[in-house]
Structure formats: C-alpha cells, structure tokens
Amino acid sequence: MVKIGNIELPDFPLLLAPMEDVSDPPFRRLCKLHGADLMYSEFISSEGLIRDAIKSRQKLDIFDYERPVGIQIFGGDEEAMAMSAKIVEAVNPDLIDINFGCPVKKVVCKGAGAGVLKDVDLMVRLTKAVIRSTHLPVTVKTRLGWDENSINIDEVAERLQDIGVQALTVHARTRAQMYKGHSDWSHIERIKNNPRITMPIFGNGDIDSPEKALEYKNKFGLDGMMIGRAAIGYPWIFNEIKHFFETGEHLPKPNIEDRVEAARNHLQWAMDWKGEKLGILETRRHYTNYFKGLPNFKEFRSRMVSSENPEFIFATFDEVLERYSGMELV
CATH class of the missing domain: 3.20.20.70 (Aldolase class I)
Structure with missing residues (x-):
C-alpha cells in the first residue's frame, strides 16, 4: 500500500x-x-x-x-x-x-x-x-x-x-x-x-x-x-x-463497441457537466483518438465535429458501430 x-x-x-x-x-x-x-x-x-x-x-x-x-x-x-x-x-x-x-x-x-x-x-x-x-x-x-x-x-x-x-x-x-x-x-x-x-x-x-x-x-x-x-x-x-x-498477458484490445461506448459516455457526461453546447464543443477534440486507426473514417469524424445536435452525433456513433462491427482494430 x-x-x-x-x-x-x-x-x-x-x-x-x-x-x-x-x-x-x-x-x-x-x-x-x-x-x-x-x-x-x-x-x-x-x-x-x-x-x-x-x-x-x-x-x-x-x-x-x-x-x-x-x-x-x-x-x-x-x-x-x-x-x-x-x-x-x-x-x-x-x-x-x-x-x-x-x-x-x-x-x-x-x-x-x-x-x-x-x-x-x-x-x-x-x-x-x-x-x-x-x-x-x-x-x-x-x-x-x-x-x-x-x-x-x-x-x-x-x-x-x-x-x-x-x-x-x-x-x-x-x-x-x-x-x-x-x-x-x-x-x-x-x-x-x-x-x-x-x-x-x-x-x-x-x-x-x-x-x-x-x-x-x-x-x-x-x-x-x-x-x-x-x-x-x-x-x-x-x-x-x-x-x-x-x-504477464495482454487484455483484449477495446473493440468498436468499447470505443463507441467511451465516446458516447464522454459526450453525455460532458453535456451533463457543462451543458449541451459546451459539452459538444469540448468533446470534439477526443473523437480522433477514440477512433484512431479506423479506415475511411474521415466522413464520420467530419460529421461528429461539425454538428451541434447531440441526437445527430449519437446517431453517427450508431452508424460507426454498424460500419465497423466485427472489424479487428489495431
């Protein structure tokens, strides 16, 4: 201790x-x-x-x-x-x-x-x-x-x-x-x-x-x-x-479900803490990191960082989940 x-x-x-x-x-x-x-x-x-x-x-x-x-x-x-x-x-x-x-x-x-x-x-x-x-x-x-x-x-x-x-x-x-x-x-x-x-x-x-x-x-x-x-x-x-x-062994790497859940929680908790507008703005810088290494992710990222509508961003998370489900992530 x-x-x-x-x-x-x-x-x-x-x-x-x-x-x-x-x-x-x-x-x-x-x-x-x-x-x-x-x-x-x-x-x-x-x-x-x-x-x-x-x-x-x-x-x-x-x-x-x-x-x-x-x-x-x-x-x-x-x-x-x-x-x-x-x-x-x-x-x-x-x-x-x-x-x-x-x-x-x-x-x-x-x-x-x-x-x-x-x-x-x-x-x-x-x-x-x-x-x-x-x-x-x-x-x-x-x-x-x-x-x-x-x-x-x-x-x-x-x-x-x-x-x-x-x-x-x-x-x-x-x-x-x-x-x-x-x-x-x-x-x-x-x-x-x-x-x-x-x-x-x-x-x-x-x-x-x-x-x-x-x-x-x-x-x-x-x-x-x-x-x-x-x-x-x-x-x-x-x-x-x-x-x-x-x-001495590795845990399995976070899969796409884990990554989407983290991004979703981060956004929700940020809005709960600072209000909708600031919460959305301050979470934007994190999306690239949560979804690092996903191929052809640019379009999704662009939607996440340009929208001020939480429902739209959460819907985009759902699309990401659907698109990359089952894919082995680096």
Whole structure:
C-alpha cells in the first residue's frame, strides 16, 4: 500500500496526469472506470482563482465517484498561492498538488510551472505558503531541472520533503526538452534510492504500453507511475497495465463497441457537466483518438465535429458501430 497523508492507494498505483484541456471530470471519470487509482484536475492558475475567473473556478468541480482526486494549482506569488490553496480546500479534494513542471512559455514567463526550477528557494517558499494554508496533504509535480546542465531534482526532492511535501511526481525530462526526446528515469531512481527520502516517488514520461510500464516498474523501483498522453482517447491503458503486471498477458484490445461506448459516455457526461453546447464543443477534440486507426473514417469524424445536435452525433456513433462491427482494430 502507498500512503499520501490519509489517502491509501494500492501497491504501485497508476496516476492520471493533470493535462490542460484534457483532464476534466468526464475524462477523469472514464479513466477511473478503466483503472486509474488517483486523479488530478487540470492545472489551475492561482491568480485566476483569486480573480474568480470562471474557467479557473469550473476546474474545481470534482465528484465523489472519482475519489481520490487532487486539485493542481500553479503560480509564482506566495500570497496568491496561499489564498488559492484556501479556495481549493473549500471544495474538499483529497489533496492539493503544485505544478512546478509545466514547460509552456506563457506559464514559465510568469515565473510559474517549470520556471520555478531556476530558483529552488522560491519553489520552497511557494510550497511552504501552500502547506501553511491547508490541512490537506500537499504534493508536487516537477521536472528534472531547467536543462541538462542544471538538473537539480536531488536537491528539490530533499528540500520539499523537509518542509512537509507528502509525495513527489517527476516528469523525467528537463524544461528545455519540453515533450521531445527521451525521458530519463535514472534520475528519479536516484532520488528513490536516497536514504533520506521517505515520501512516495512517482515517475512520469513515455509510459505508453503495458510492456514499458512493467519494464520501468522493475528497473527503477519507484512507488508508482503517472500516465498522461497515452491515456488520451485510450482510457483502457490503466487496466491493461494492471492486468499485464498480474498475469504477464495482454487484455483484449477495446473493440468498436468499447470505443463507441467511451465516446458516447464522454459526450453525455460532458453535456451533463457543462451543458449541451459546451459539452459538444469540448468533446470534439477526443473523437480522433477514440477512433484512431479506423479506415475511411474521415466522413464520420467530419460529421461528429461539425454538428451541434447531440441526437445527430449519437446517431453517427450508431452508424460507426454498424460500419465497423466485427472489424479487428489495431
């Protein structure tokens, strides 16, 4: 069992990464249904929360069926981070996570996300401000360092644990790498093997198959792993990995019925959550992923992403089911 504060997770839990414009409640619900052990919200700007920005506030929506769930915040100002932690606490998530890893320029320019990797003292002050403002467990997600010449994750891990951080997730790339090149988990393994480190250490980066998940689990000896991009349009990956861990065998790949059901649920849950119009708009980006690899799918996709009529979209799903039924999918 892995513990974060009072949260009890199974041995070697699989975490769903917080992804901007992806990790919303409908997507998290699908991932939970298919085996994710711990969910995180999309990252939320501390300044946006304090300004009462509608989009930021909506990201605070969490539901009991997805627990345990953490809300992730980012920012570069201690007071704003402290205030936003209090706002977050009011919606009663299971934990608060701080993003010190986002490499996107508009975040880094504000001295937030991965920008904080240049100033570990600031990272410590920001984290302390959050920990002092909440009774919830506080965790951190970060990267190896700013670039390959300034990998400072060893210092970061020790100093964060010393001030009360209860788990650390490391994306095994530097900020300079963005999402390119290979992740290097050996740095995370080194942290895990540091006798001073007692908090759970989770790895993130490039886990896209059950085989790779098992290889990394055995090779690096971490407490669990976080999966991000590989789950987009493919929430089945969590149970596939768990089954492979237990049996060494593969679960059958999702068939067309499974894929249509996932797309249908995603659309319905999105409309239930945000209303018909926004629910339809925000689900469009997922269809290509759910139906990846289907031959001659362009016409169906075009209909799905151009219609604002839910009945028409659901009818299109039915046609897809009929057209591709029985076909072996890659």
